[in-house]
Amino acid sequence: MAQPTGFLSTTVGQKALMALSGLALVGFVIAHMLGNLQVFLGPEALNAYARSLRAVPALLWAARAVLLLSVVAHVSTAIRLVQRAAAARPQGYRQAHHAATTYAARTMKISGPLLALFIAYHLAHLTFPGVAMGGYIHSPTDVYANVVAGFSIPWVAGIYVVAQVLLALHLYHGIWSMLQSLGASHPRIVQPRRALAQGLALLVLAGNLSIPIGVQLGVVR
Amino acid sequence: MxxxxxxxxxxxxxxxxxxxxxxxxxxxxxxxxxxxxxxxxxxxxxxxxxxxxxxxxxxxxxxxxxxxxxxxxxxxxxxxxxxxxxxxxxxxxxxxxxxxxxxxxxxxxxxxxxRDLVVDRSALDRIIQAGGYVGVRSGSPRDANSIPVRKEDADLAMDAAACIGCGACVAACPNASASLFTAAKISHLALLPQGQPERRERAIAMVARMDGEGFGHCTNHGECESSCPKGISVDNIARMNREFLAAAAASRRPLGAEAKDDDGGA
Structure with a gap:
């Protein structure tokens, strides 16, 4: 294998890119959750929040550009690294044994692509106009009604619930791995690193799950 | 029994x-x-x-x-x-x-x-050749404690230097990564005063050689630490990443220029 010739051709550089693009996406996921929790404040609050996001088109498109770039960097680097790892061990062990790894870590290669599929579905469901859900016609301005109509259908709510579990697993290993990849291992934060990853993953899980479950239980109508 | x-x-x-x-x-x-x-x-x-x-x-x-x-x-x-x-x-x-x-x-x-259970581990030797040493004139031995080292740094350096280069970390890693080995070698010199002059070049050259040998990347599973007979911690991998990122940010030469005179490689 050829000696790497640039920062992003080294594995450490590629992992730093995974970590930084992941950090941008984690930031978005948390902000997205906090914004969406306004669904519990009623239609006016959520729809006003949705309008405010679009108030300055330049900002909206700047944020979208950062997110799109992060997704492209995250996915393309992941594919590159997965191929590299496969080439690094062409012949596996007859008997596999795991001593330290977690379920979340082992399933990153699966939870990642499934989340990409979910994001495509999620955008089609709630953002691209004209996607009918049952008899309901999507409204470009009444976000609250779109959410309630969508999550009232049990299988739609089910897809969101499954996706949030996958997201929580991906975030748990991703956040811990991000800190490690960026070299954040000061003795004062070595112990809290796992707890931070677990805490953020559970926070996002609880916040995001509350919306489809809230609609299903009739708390949000 | x-x-x-x-x-x-x-x-x-x-x-x-x-x-x-x-x-x-x-x-x-x-x-x-x-x-x-x-x-x-x-x-x-x-x-x-x-x-x-x-x-x-x-x-x-x-x-x-x-x-x-x-x-x-x-x-x-x-x-x-x-x-x-x-x-x-x-x-x-x-x-x-x-x-x-x-x-x-x-x-x-x-x-x-x-043959059978014997593998060629000279890739690890070539990672050491790329920078896992201190390039000073040796001369006669110095007096003990003539170079002061903080106790914490001495302990961490000693823990990293306990690596015997057996390659179990590579064998245990789901990606066949040599990150724990390379990180231990980079760490033990980066923590000591003797390792400072070549600190940046070492981190870049050893990571580049590790990648050049065809090892996988680190996905932070921790399997390496758990199978290491010397209990080398994955905290060393975070240190290697930090050393490499800081060195790459500060380097005046394009990455890879350091390894020009390197004759290793498969």
């Missing part, structure tokens, strides 16, 4: 680097629980020799857990089931009579199998 065991071994047999290789089943009887795993293989090899068969090739040297020469994968665990133990220090009392074990070599593209 009986101190004799009967075991069934499924051992990887491969005549040479080009041979496809296969598992061969052996039954071993009356193995003393006081034997090491390598002594058990010695007993099996005596029998194979007496039967006119080729003995099983495996690496070993000091047989006291400090040289890093030995190492086989037993039931998927590099160096076997005991924590912080090399294969030569793994005793047969760790197994039950009647157990069936799978014995394989380290598996990595960068560690080609030479």
């Amino acid at each position: 009986s101190d004799k065991l009967n075991l069934v071994l499924n051992v990887w047999r491969q005549k040479g680097p080009k041979d496809a290789g296969r598992f061969v089943r052996y039954e071993v009887k009356d193995i003393s629980t006081h034997m090491s795993f390598l002594e058990m293989l010695d007993v099996l090899n005596e029998r194979l020799l007496a039967q006119g068969e080729e003995p099983i090739a495996f690496d070993h040297d000091c047989r006291e857990g400090i040289c890093g020469a030995c190492g086989v994968v037993i039931d998927g665990s590099p160096h076997g089931p005991s924590k912080r133990t090399t294969t030569c220090q793994l005793h047969m009392r760790s197994f039950r009579s009647g157990q069936e074990l799978t014995v394989e070599p380290w598996r990595a593209a960068a560690f080609p199998v030479l």
